[in-house]
Amino acid sequence: MQREPRQKIPGIMSRCADVTVATVRPDGAPRATVVSFVHDGLLLHFGRGSKSQKAANIAHEPRVSAAMTAPRDRWMSIEGLSMAATALPVSDASEAAEVARRMDRRFPHIPDIELDAAEDQMTVIRVRPKLISVLDYAKGFGHTDLVGVAADDIAGTLETMRHHRLIPTRTGA
Secondary structure (H helix, E strand, C coil): CCHHHHHHHHHHHHHCCEEEEEEECCCCCEEEEEEECEEECCEEEEEEECCCHHHHHHHHCCEEEEEEECCCCCHHHCEEEEEEEEEEECCCHHHHHHHHHHHHHHCCCHHHCCCCCCCCCEEEEEEEEEEEEEEEHHHCCCCEEEEECCHHHHHCCCCCCCCHHHCCCCCCC
16 A cells, blocks of 8 residues: 555544445445444444445445545645445444444444434444545645555554454455
């Protein structure tokens, strides 16, 4: 992975509270939704209801696109990310618990949220990027660097979840 753009990615993610995730409906229609997220290195996590349209879309097609732009005070200081990724439900209890802790720290208002009674449960989705476009207007209007992301790149950025079972292998992802 390119060193300088790669180093910017976690910092941009840290300055963004929300990400737009684009999925594909079973009928082939695209759907983009905004979700709040946490990240550990290059991995993103967000919650969703197990009966949501987003859940159905990801179950049908786990390939997603995601985009975020960090807050800025000047046009030429725009920084953002867009990525091609795979989204999968988290099944490991320790990973889900770590994500819940991170969500509680990042969004202290979460306990105040009342879930829709129609949802049977909230589940965690892990978004594993494969290709990231790093937008950096400081390098020029609309400048982007395209960065490929391998499993080793992700493992090298993890802060807390350093379990290799959490990182899909190159052949498995």
